Amino acid sequence: MEKFAKTRYSLGCLLLALAQTALAASPAEQEVERQAQKLVRQRLADAGLDQPDIRLQLLSPRDLPAACAAPWQADAADSRAFSRMRFDLRCPANGWRGAVIVRAAVGARVAVAARGLRAGEPLREEDIAWANRPVSDPADLFGAAAPPLGLASRAAIADGQPLRRRQLQAPLLVKRGAEARIVARQDGVEVNAAGEALDNGHQGETIRVRNLSSGKVIRGRVGPGGEIEPLD
Incomplete structure (x- = not known):
């Protein structure tokens, strides 16, 4: 009992010293x-x-x-x-x-992971x-005003781990070798063509795509739906 009292006294002195310092x-x-x-x-x-x-x-x-x-x-x-x-x-x-x-x-x-997340999984x-x-x-880091919805992790993220910008990226919308839709828009007119993606592409990235009708390889920007907007 005496030892406990001394411990409490020491702790009280420490807290008092910290308060006095502040x-x-x-x-x-x-x-x-x-x-x-x-x-x-x-x-x-x-x-x-x-x-x-x-x-x-x-x-x-x-x-x-x-x-x-x-x-x-x-x-x-x-x-x-x-x-x-x-x-x-x-x-x-x-x-x-x-x-x-x-x-x-x-x-x-x-923002933290509410569960274990796999690499490439959109949030x-x-x-x-x-x-x-x-x-x-x-x-x-991400605050409540702008959660990282729709972004995908570059690697697996454990439950409770903070979601960091450097760990996340826009999801992969176009895969190399897969069919891609080329969409050209001008003055309200939209023209579609079938293509083959020559690179992987996330939203907003510029990739190469081959027009399957003409065989021509062009550069295009990946749109939010995976469509390719020609830049050439």
């Missing part, structure tokens, strides 16, 4: 924290991610003045990685300048779930 943040550090929070939240918002969870650790210079006669100014100098950002801090009143390192642990609600609504996950590169 309260003791200087005005300079508070300004850096404010700018870091603003920057991280903006990057998450730009990527469409919500429910942010941001925890910051500051490594301030040893010669940081205790006070500044003017408001502190802090600007991001290097924010490429949340795990190690650098902010330029300055006091306009006396000309002091220094660098503060900010380590941010960031989380947000992102449907029931394949996508939402969960809070650590975020290092917001632009590589």
Whole structure:
């Protein structure tokens, strides 16, 4: 019982010390924290991610003045990685300048696989779930405003794994050697021809296709339905 009481006392002291440290943040550090929070939240918002969870650790210079006669100014100098950002801090009143390192642990609600997914399988609504996950590169993840519906994975994705842009692509609509429909449109007139795909093609990609009637090989853009729009 005595040992348990000591453990509780030690834990209480630790929490009190952390609280006192947070309260003791200087005005300079508070300004850096404010700018870091603003920057991280903006990057998450730009990527469409919500429910942010941001925890910051500051490594301030040893010669940081205790006070500044003017408001502190802090600007991001290097924010490429949340795990190690650098902010330029300055006091306009006396000309002091220094660098503060900010380590941010960031989380947000992102799209994850609702089940195990096979490579090349187009995503449907029931394949996508939402969960809070650590975020290092917001632009590589999907938020609830723009789920990755219709995209297909390049490799198998495990249940619960975040869906990343670099892992997904438009589904393969045209297979090399398969029959392809060539559709030419001009001034409201549509002309169709049978063709043979000479390359694999995802939506929006340019591939080669042979017109089976003329034997001519042309370049065409793959449409949303797998049709080929001539570019030549």
